[in-house]
Amino acid sequence: MNFLNPQHFPIFAIMLYFLGAFLIVLFGKNRAARNCIAFLATGLALTLMILLVKPIMIDGGIIAYWMGSRVPAGGYAIGIALEVDALGLFFGLLIATAVFVSCLYSFSYMSEDDNEPQYYTLFLMLCGGVMGLVLSGDLFNMFIMVEILTFAAVALTAFRNRVTGALEAAFKYLVVGCIGSTCILAGTIILYQQAHTLNLAQLATIIPLCKGTNVSIAFALLFIGFCTKAFIVPFHPLAADAHGAAPAPVSVLISGVLTKSGIYGIIRLAYFLFQTMNLGTMQFWLVFLGSVSMFVCVTMALAQHDFKRLLAFHSISQIGYVLTAIGLATALGASAGLYHAMNHTLFKGLLFLTAGAVLHETGTTDLGKLGGLSKKMPHTTVLFLIGAASISGIPPFNGFASKWLIYQAAYEKAAETGNIGFAFVTIVALVTSTLTLASFVKVTQSVFFGQLPKECENAKEVSFGMRFAMGILAVLCTVTGLFPNLVQTYLTGPAAKTLFHVTRYINAMLGEGYAESAMGASAPEAATRTIEIVGVWNPVNWLALLMIALLAICIVAIASKYDAVRENKSEKVEAKYSLFYGGEDTVFSQVGGGDLFWGFKHNWRHYFSFMHDLHSGIVNDYSLWAVIALALAMVYALIVL
Amino acid sequence: MFKKLIEESTGKSPWLFHINAGSCNGCDIELVSVLTPRYDAERLGFKLAGSPRHADIVVVTGPITQQSLPRVLRSIEQVPDPKCIVTMGSCPQSGNVFRGSYSVAGPLSKYVHVDVDVAGCTPKPEAVIDGLYLATQILQEKRKGMKK
Amino acid sequence: MITLNYIASFFLIVLGLYCIVMKYNLVKTVIGLSIMDYGVNLLIITIGYNPGGTAPIFTAGELQAASYFVDPIPQALTLTSIVIGACVTAMSLSLVMKLKEMYGTLDTREIRRLRG
Amino acid sequence: MILDALKTLIYVLIFPGFLFCFLTGLLLAGIDRKLVARMQKRVGPPILQPFYDFFKLCGKQTIVPAAANKTVFLVAPLLGLAALVVLQLFIPVFQFQIPAFANVADLIVILYLLLIPAVSIILGGASTGSPYAGIGLSREMVTVLACELPLVLVLLSVGRSVGVAIGAKEGITFSLSTIVRYQLESGSLICKASLIPAAIAFLLVIPGETGNHPFDAAEAETEICEGMLAEYSGAPLGVYKLSHAIKMLTMTSLFVMLFFGGIGTGIGNLVALIGLTGGAAAAVTMLLDVLVLFVLCVIVTAVGISFVHAVTARLKIEQIFKYYWTVVSALALLSLVLVWYGL
C-alpha cells in the first residue's frame, strides 16, 4: 500500500478536495490557514493528475481501482470502482488546472466578501464533486457526484445574494438541475433493473445486447439529465442567469468545469454504455443539438448588454462546438472536440477572470456604462485581448487550432458520407466563429476602448494575484495554440482513441477477455483508429514568419522616426489633440453596448425579438422546456434505438 | 534618404479639407466643381479628405460668422503640419457684403495666418486651381523647413 | 400488484412535473420537486422487489443458500436519494425565503429580472 | 542552416514578401483609381499617385489624440500590415511555390488570416476612442460578417470539387498548391460549369472584403469622416492605406490562383522553346508567371473593383449585409450543391 503507486492517485485527488473542504470548515477562521489549505488541496490534486499522465496517456494503461478492494466476485461487481482511462484523465487534468487557477484568483478576488470560509468549502466541494464524477467507474457514484456539484454550484451562485438576480438564478438552476438529476436517477435505476449492476464496465457489456423500450427510455432520461448539466440548448438560460450573478471564479468553474462534466457524461453514455454512436441517426441527433446550440447562443450573445451574460452565452455556443465534434463519431472529430473542450476551459476561464477584474474595479459589468478602461487597466486589457483572440479563432491562439480541426472533421465526415448536411454544419460553425469575433469586438470597444466615463475614473489595475492567475491561463492559451500536434499526440489523441476501445475499458475493469466472453460477436471492434488531418497548419512557422515581417516593418518604421509623435503634454486637452467632432468641443460620447452592429441586428430583428421573448426568465417556462426536451428525447430514442 | 522623396511627394498629393464658415455656397459649389471631369483637379493629386487629420490644405469659404468662429479655429488647429490655409472668395478675406454685420467675426486673417487667397466672388475654377497649385508649392517649402 | 407501484410512481413523477410547470407559486414549485423525487424513490423500491423475498437483514451466521431476500442495493440507493431529496427541499426553501425577502412576492411571473 | 535562414529572409522581405507587395499593391491601387476616373470621363491621377500619397503621409506629423491609447494606436497598423504581407507568402504563383511555406497554411487558414488585418483596423479605430471610429468599427465588423458566409461557401465548393477530381481519400483538399497543380493539368477551374457561380460569388466578395466603394460604409469619408481612420494622421494612416492596397492585391491574386490557375504554365513552356535550361529557365518562368499573375490581377481589379466602383453608389450597412447573405450566398450555395452532387 505504498502511496507512490499510481493506482492510488485518483482516489487521493478526490479525497484531497473533500478533505480540504472539511479542514477549511474547521480552521477556516483565519485567512492565511484557509488560503494555504485551499492552495495545497488544489495544487496537490493538480500534481497528482499530472503524474498520472505518463502511465495512462503515454503508456496507454487504464487504472481500475476498487474501493475497499471489493474485487468483483462471481461475475458481479459489488463494490464501487474508480476507473481512470485516457478520457477520464483528460477531463480530470482539465478540471484540476481550471480549479487551481480559479482558486489562486479567488484568494484576492473574494478577500472583501464577508463569509469567506463558506465560500472555500463550497468551492472545494464543487471541485471534489466534479473530479469524482469524471474519475468514477460506477453509474450511481456518478449520480451522487452530480448531486454534490449541483448543490455546490447553486449555493455558490447565490453566494453574493446582494447582487440582483443571484437568488433568482440560483433558484432556477436548482429547479431545472433537480429535474435533470431526477432524470439521471430514474435512468440509472432502469438500467439497474435491466443489468442488476451499477458498474459502468459491466453495464457496457449487458446494455448494448438487450434492445428494448426500457433501454431507450433509460437512454433518453440519462441523456436529458446530462444535457441539463451541460446546459445544452433547451437549458442554456440557466447558465446565462447563473453566470450573470455568480462571482467570477465560480463562473470559471461553472462554464469551464461543470459543462465539461456534462459533456463527459454524454460521451460515457453514448460511446460506452449504449455504444450507439455508429448509428447515423444518433450522430445526427448530437450534431443537430450541437449546431443549434452553437448558433442560437452566439446570436443571443450578440444581443446582450451585460458582459458576463454575454460570456455565458458564448460558453454554451462553444459547448455546441464540442458536442458537434463529438457527435461526428470519427477519431478526428472526437479528438478535435476534446481539444476544443480543453481550449474552451482555458480561454473561457481567462475571459471570466477578466470580467471579474472589471467588476472588481468598476463595480458594474453593464456594457453601456463602461468604456476606455485600457488606459486604467492595461494588463487586464492585454489579457482580455489574448482571451478574445483565442475564443474568436484568431490564428496563433488555441481557439483557432481546435476550431480548424473541427471544420476539418465535419467536412471530412461530409465528404465520406456524401451527406451535405455535415457541410452545412461546417458552414454554420465557421459563421458562428465570426459572430463570436463580432461580439468580442463589441465587448472590446464597449469595455476597454472608447472613452472613459466618469464613474470608472478611479478604476486602477487589479492586484498581482489576479493578474498572475489570468497570466497562467493566457500563457496556456498561447502554448496550446502554438503546438496543436503536441497536444494531439499526448492529450487529445489517446483520449479520443479510448472512445473507440470500449473492450480495453471493460477488460481493464473486469479482467481480461471478459468483454469477448460476455458480448461474443457484437463486441465493439478494437481496431485502432488513426487520426490523419487533411489540411495543413503549422502555427510555429507562421508565427516565425510574422515575427520576421513585423520586426522588419518596425525597424523601417523606427528608422523613419515613426514614433516621433506629438501628444498632449498639459493635463488640459489642447484643441490640437482633442478628438475631431466636426469642430465642436469634445463631448463625452462613448459608442458601445447597444449601438454596435445595427446592420446585423436590423436584418435579424424578427429573430432577435422572438428569441428575446422566448427567454422569459420564468421558472415555469424553463421547466416546461425541460419537460418538452425530455418527451422529444424519449420519442426519438424509442424510434432510433 | 526618403527626405527628398517625401518633399517631392508632399507637393504631388495635397488633400483638401473644406470648411464652410457661413458661406452662401457659391464658393462651395465652385470648389467641388474643380473636382469634376471638366477641370479635374484630381489629375494634380487633389482629393477631398474626410477629416482634418488627413488634410494638407484647409479651404475656408464664407465670412467667418460668430457661430462658426470657434469651430473653424478648432478644426484648423487639428490639422497636422505641414498645412496650408487657403481662403476662397472675398468673404473670408474681408467679410465682403456682410462686413460690419453683428454676426460676422471679421476676416480670417485676424485669427490665423492665411497662406493663399483666391479672390473673386465665386472665383472661376481655373482660379481655384491656380490658388491650390500655389498652395502646394508653399506646402513643399514648409515641408523642407520642417524637421520631422 | 407490483405493476400498481409502477403506475403510482409514474403518476407521482408526472404530477410533480405538472406542479412545477403549471403553478406560478414558488412554494408549489418546491412541493412539485419533492413529489417528483418521491415518485422516483417509489420506482427504485419497486424495482428492487423480489416476490416472496424477505427483508435482507441477517447476521453472518444465518446466511444459507435457501434464504431468499429482496434486492438490497436499490434500498441503499433509495436511502441516498431520500437524503438528496431532503437536501433539495431544504436548499430551495431557504432560497424561496430569501427571494420573498428580496422580491417581496412569491409569484414566479414577477421574479424575472434576468431575461432576454 | 544560415543559408536557408537567409533565403527565408529574402522570401519574406523581398520577393513575394514586403517589397513585392508594396510595389504591386500600390501600383494596383493606382491603376484602379485611374480606371475609375476614366470611366467618369475624368483624366484621373497619375498611376504612381498612391506612392506619392504614401510618402507624403510618411512626411506628415503624427498626432496622437489625448483620448487614445498610444501603444495600440501605433502598433495596430504595423501588425495588420505584417499579417497581410505574411498571408501573401502563402499564395503560390502558378507553379512557383516556396517549399518552406508550402505546408504552413491552407485555404481555411487563409480565410482566418484575412481576419487579422480587419481586426487590426478595428483595434486601431477603437483605440482612438472617437465616436466616428466606434460607428466605423461596428460597420467594418458587419461587413466582415457579411463577407464570411459566401467566402466559406466558395472555398468549400472549390476544395470539394478539386478533392473529388484528384480522388483524395477524404474527398476534399484544402491546400492551395494542390488546387493549383490540379489546374495546371486539367485546365483552370473557371471552365468547370459547376464552379462558375462560385467564381462570380468570389468576384462579388472582393470589393466587400477589401472595403471598396459600394461596400465601404465602414470608411465612408462623407458620412463618418473615414470611420476608424478619422483620428489617424501621418505614418500610421499611410500604413493603413498601404495595407488596404495590399489587401486588394491579395484578394485578386487569391481569385486568380483559385480560378485561373492553369494559365501560367502556357507561358512556362514558351521559355523551353527559347532554349534556356536549368536555373535560368526557372527564374525566367517565375518572372513570366509573376507578370501573368499581375496582369490577371489588374484585369480582375478592373472588372471586380473599378467597374463596380464607377457604376454603383454606396450602400447602407444593412443593405450590404442583406445583399451578401442573400444574393451572393445563394450563388455560392448553388455551386456548392452542384459540386456536391457530382456535377
Next chain:
Amino acid sequence: MDFPFIKEALSQLFSKPSCQMYVPDKTKEGAPNYRGRIVFHPDKCINCMMCERVCSGNAITHVIEKTPEGDDKVTRTFYLGSCTFCATCMDFCGHGAIEFTRDYHMIATKEEDLMVSGTFIKKAPVKKAPAAKPAAPAPAAAPAPAEGGKVIKPRDDGKPVQVPSKCVYCTICAKKCPAGALEVDRANKTWKLDEDNCVGCGTCAEACPKKAILMPGDEPVTEAAPAAPAAAPAPKAEEKAAPAGAMISPREDGKPVQVPSKCVYCTICAKKCPAGALEVDRANKTWTLDEDNCVGCGTCAEACPKKAILMPGDEPVPADAPAAAPAPKAAAPAAPAPKKEEPAPAPKAEEKPAEPPKPVQPRDDGRPVQDPSKCIYCTICARKCPVGALEVDRTAKTWKLDEDVCIGCGNCYEVCPKKAILL
C-alpha cells in the same frame, strides 16, 4: 437594383476624357464680358464718389490730400478682396473710369496684391475772385435776391447753382435728381440744394428746360432783365376773348397767352403741356389755361404750329390778324423767335418749296389735297400725319382727309415720296 450607368461607364472608358487639361498659366482669359480684375482710369474720374456709394461690398475707398498749389490729389483704391464683381460701380460711373477686365487670376498671398488704385489731381476752379469763392456756403436756401446786374458764376465744388431769374420753379430738376438733393417748391418759389447729398452729376442742369442751373464749366450768366419779383402778382384772369384793341402782349407772370386769331384749336399745346394745365376744345373753339397748374415752361408756345401762344419775352402780336385762315399761302410765317438750342421737335415745315401748279389745284384753306395720278397709296402720309387725319387704303385705293382733325402741318406733303400731295 438597377445600374443606370453601365453603358456610359464602358463607353467612356475608351473615349477621350472631357477635361480642359488646364495647367495654371496667367495668360488665359475669361469669357468675353467676364467681370474680372478691375482697371481704374484715374484721369477720367471726377471723384463724384458715386461708385463708392453704390458699391455693396464698400470695397472702394479714396484719400484726398492737398497739393502745394491747393488742388486735391485724390487716390482711389479698389480692394478686390472685398469686391463682389457686380460691376454696379462701372454702371454708375458716368465717366467710364472703372473697367472690368477679363483677367480672373486674382491669387494673392498678401493683401496688397488685391488693391487696385489710381491717383489724379482734381483741378480747383481756375479764376476765382477772392471774395466770391464761396467756401461751400450753407446751401443757398432761398435764391439770392435778384439784385440787378449780378453775375451768377457756376460753383467750384462741382455742385449746381441756380439762376433765379431764369428759373420758373417747374420742379423738373428736383424730379430728375438721382440723389434727391434738390427741393423746389413751386408755391413759394424756393430752390434748395442739399450740399452733401448732391453728387454734382449735372443731371438737373440738363433737365432744366429754362437752363436756369449752372454747372462747373458753364459760362457765368449775367442777369439780363430784372427778374420778375418772386412773388407773382395775382394771377391774371384768364383772358377768354382777346382784349379788343390793337396788340396782344405776353403776360409778365411767365404764363402763356393765346392769340385767338391765329389759334386753330388743334389741341397740340394741350397735349404737349407737361403740367396738363391747358384745355382746348376743338368743337366750341375754347382755350382755357389752368393758372396754378401751369408752370410757365413754354412748351405749349413752342409746340404751337401756328405760333398762337405768346410767352414772356415774345414781341406782342397784332390781335386783328385776319380772322379768316391766317396762313398766307405759300409764304413762310414770321421768323420764329430766337430759339434756344434745345432740340426743337422736328423743324416745322419752313422750307416748304413752292409747288408748281398742277392740274390739281391745291386747296386754299391750308389743308393738303391728293393728286390721284401720282399717288401710289403707299400710306406713308397717313402714317406721318401727327394728328391721324388721313386714311389711305392700299387695296381699295382710297385717300380720305378729315378736315376738322387736320391741322395743316404739311407733314404728309413732305413725306410723300411721289409728291402726290399738294398743300
